[in-house]
Amino acid sequence: MQVHEYAPLPGAEDMVFSANPALAGLNRSGDRVAVASRMKFPSRQVEVPAIVGRLTELGYTVDTSI
Numbered sequence: 688m689q690v691h692e693y694a695p696l697p698g699a700e701d702m703v704f705s706a707n708p709a710l711a712g713l714n715r716s717g718d719r720v721a722v723a724s725r726m727k728f729p730s731r732q733v734e735v736p737a738i739v740g741r742l743t744e745l746g747y748t749v750d751t752s753i
Contacts, residue, residue: 691741691745693737693738693741694737696733696734696737698730698733699730699731699733699734699737700730701730701731701734702734702737705738707724707726707731707734708723708724708726708731708734708735708737708738708739709721709722709723709724709735709738709739709742709749710722710724711742711747718748719742719745719746719747719748720747720748720749720750721739721742721747721748721749721750722749722750722753723735723738723739723749723750723751723753725753739751
């Protein structure tokens with residue numbers, strides 16, 4: 688298992704819950720895919736673009752339309 692880090696965002700005190708902003712995995716073909724969350728509270732909403740950006744850098748195709 689490989690661990691990837693990302694920089695914390697100022698004012699995003701709940702970023703320690705890194706599993707919440709997106710669900711990432713592999714599809715049947717073995718491609719890296721992820722689904723971005725729609726966080727309810729504004730203080731959590733700022734986390735999603737940061738996580739999506741990092742996953743994209745790592746080669747994931749991220750669906751933000753759900």
